[in-house]
Amino acid sequence: MLDAVDDLTPEKPADARRAADLIVAELAAMIGSGALADGSYLPAERELMAQFGISRTVAREAVAQLAGRGLVEARPRFRPVVRRPGYDTALSALGGVVTHLMRESGSVKHLYDIRVFLEAALVRHAALHARKDDIAALRRALEANEVAIGDSTQFYLTDMAFHAVLYDLPRNPVMPAIHRAFTSWLSPHWQRMPRAPERNRINFLSHREIYTAIVERDPDMAERALNGHLAAAWEYVRGTFEAD
Amino acid sequence: MLDAVDDLTPEKPADARRAADLIVAELAAMIGSGALADGSYLPAERELMAQFGISRTVAREAVAQLAGRGLVEARPRFRPVVRRPGYDTALSALGGVVTHLMRESGSVKHLYDIRVFLEAALVRHAALHARKDDIAALRRALEANEVAIGDSTQFYLTDMAFHAVLYDLPRNPVMPAIHRAFTSWLSPHWQRMPRAPERNRINFLSHREIYTAIVERDPDMAERALNGHLAAAWEYVRGTFEAD
DNA sequence: TCATCAAGTATGGTCAGACCAAATATGTTT
DNA sequence: AAACATATTTGGTCTGACCATACTTGATGA
Numbered sequence: 001m002l003d004a005v006d007d008l009t010p011e012k013p014a015d016a017r018r019a020a021d022l023i024v025a026e027l028a029a030m031i032g033s034g035a036l037a038d039g040s041y042l043p044a045e046r047e048l049m050a051q052f053g054i055s056r057t058v059a060r061e062a063v064a065q066l067a068g069r070g071l072v073e074a075r076p077r078f079r080p081v082v083r084r085p086g087y088d089t090a091l092s093a094l095g096g097v098v099t100h101l102m103r104e105s106g107s108v109k110h111l112y113d114i115r116v117f118l119e120a121a122l123v124r125h126a127a128l129h130a131r132k133d134d135i136a137a138l139r140r141a142l143e144a145n146e147v148a149i150g151d152s153t154q155f156y157l158t159d160m161a162f163h164a165v166l167y168d169l170p171r172n173p174v175m176p177a178i179h180r181a182f183t184s185w186l187s188p189h190w191q192r193m194p195r196a197p198e199r200n201r202i203n204f205l206s207h208r209e210i211y212t213a214i215v216e217r218d219p220d221m222a223e224r225a226l227n228g229h230l231a232a233a234w235e236y237v238r239g240t241f242e243a244d
Numbered sequence: 245m246l247d248a249v250d251d252l253t254p255e256k257p258a259d260a261r262r263a264a265d266l267i268v269a270e271l272a273a274m275i276g277s278g279a280l281a282d283g284s285y286l287p288a289e290r291e292l293m294a295q296f297g298i299s300r301t302v303a304r305e306a307v308a309q310l311a312g313r314g315l316v317e318a319r320p321r322f323r324p325v326v327r328r329p330g331y332d333t334a335l336s337a338l339g340g341v342v343t344h345l346m347r348e349s350g351s352v353k354h355l356y357d358i359r360v361f362l363e364a365a366l367v368r369h370a371a372l373h374a375r376k377d378d379i380a381a382l383r384r385a386l387e388a389n390e391v392a393i394g395d396s397t398q399f400y401l402t403d404m405a406f407h408a409v410l411y412d413l414p415r416n417p418v419m420p421a422i423h424r425a426f427t428s429w430l431s432p433h434w435q436r437m438p439r440a441p442e443r444n445r446i447n448f449l450s451h452r453e454i455y456t457a458i459v460e461r462d463p464d465m466a467e468r469a470l471n472g473h474l475a476a477a478w479e480y481v482r483g484t485f486e487a488d
Numbered sequence: 489t490c491a492t493c494a495a496g497t498a499t500g501g502t503c504a505g506a507c508c509a510a511a512t513a514t515g516t517t518t
Numbered sequence: 519a520a521a522c523a524t525a526t527t528t529g530g531t532c533t534g535a536c537c538a539t540a541c542t543t544g545a546t547g548a
Contacts (some may be wrong), residue, residue, distance in 0.1 A: 063467065077540065114416060172361075289528075
């Protein structure tokens with residue numbers, strides 16, 4: 001991290017030409033313009049060879065790059081399928097790196113804190129701007145959460161669903177994608193957390209507290225409830241990876 | 245976007261074996277454990293061949309994958325260099341996809357709204373938790389911003405720097421990375437925005453307003469000021485890409 | 489008629505060996 | 519000791535081949 005420049009748009013060496021890059025650009029443009037429709041097959045490698053006058057090597061590398069960018073879904077022995085990227089596929093690009101990042105001591109906490117920070121803002125936003133149907137959705141999620149107290153697996157799902165409603169509230173499609181990314185990154189750690197109905201009950205009560213604060217249009221109380229909720233959850237799971 | 249499941253941990257087909265994947269996992273582990281030190285050269289392709297008993301093809305694909313994940317920096321004709329990933333390299337993985345995403349109408353706005361949402365929470369946090377040295381840093385950034393009003397290029401930089409301080413405040417290394425990611429994604433649009441000293445002055449005043457609110461420990465006012473600031477900025481640049 | 493199953497083909501995955509151009513190392517000359 | 523010429527290393531690309539599996543086609547049989 002000494003001189004980690006890492007400009008986020010890797011276009012520094014003005015030339016940096018590699019045969020595959022041109023093909024990638026071309027195909028990417030086709031995907032963007034719809035010339036290659038979402039869900040359709042990418043031309044076979046041997047077709048690309050003929051079509052662009054390149055070798056198989058280059059064709060393969062181009063496909064691999066597109067797959068890396070999420071513009072194409074290339075399962076091992078199947079024909080690559082064109083995938084117009086959504087916010088989820090974008091976040092999923094992080095997956096690999098994040099997994100490695102989280103080996104680093106403290107990084108899980110950093111990520112978790114970001115989540116708390118975001119969600120605090122979300123409950124605040126909810127308390128101020130939630131509409132009737134939003135609150136209804138929240139209430140439904142809360143009720144589902146309550147009946148699942150006895151079943152820890154089910155409780156985990158309804159727990160996530162409750163929080164998901166908060167991410168849906170701003171009606172910005174990026175938010176739910178962020179939520180899915182967070183949960184998929186952090187869930188491995190959560191899985192290891194011992195579960196018990198009494199613990200579930202505590203969490204449910206926290207959820208209800210948050211819900212109440214939102215209904216009463218009290219952002220400060222909502223934020224406080226959420227912070228307490230997530231701080232407690234953290235204390236409960238920190239042990240599972242602090243031994244690392 | 246119809247059935248974009250896209251689970252964020254691409255490990256669904258229990259088999260999905262590809263020779264390169266094993267090598268990638270192996271090398272990734274070595275990088276994680278420090279066996280391959282940050283900044284050192286990755287073994288040459290021909291060495292990997294011998295070391296793992298694989299063909300050049302597989303060796304190359306493995307390196308390409310590592311490069312895609314940001315664990316290795318592979319400039320065109322140079323030896324790949326090991327890069328222990330930081331939060332920046334993680335976010336940079338998004339770069340390619342986000343670029344494509346932003347062709348989609350409305351996605352720039354969505355991304356911008358996320359930024360506004362986050363920054364609103366940040367100024368709020370600043371107003372509540374900023375320490376003396378934080379405020380000093382903020383003041384320095386503000387002053388630098390003021391003297392740059394006449395120079396639009398310089399103003400742009402000091403503008404970013406001012407906002408950057410807000411991201412530094414929570415002392416969570418993920419925050420600055422997010423800021424850099426945002427600016428690198430949105431800057432292409434901002435570059436097209438016409439600049440003028442009078443406009444700079446308005447923005448500076450907004451910054452001062454935010455600063456004042458933080459100094460006075462008034463989160464609501466800080467949030468309001470920031471929302472106004474960024475909303476105005478949006479109105480000013482929306483024209484540059486709404487024609488698309 | 490239509491479902492089933494067996495070739496046959498298309499396609500991605502891997503291998504081998506070769507050549508090139510650029511980057512790096514080596515050694516020689518000044 | 520610095521500058522230059524040469525040799526070696528190394529990544530980029532090409533060719534051509536073989537395999538295993540996904541897909542297609544068509545024959546078979548209920």
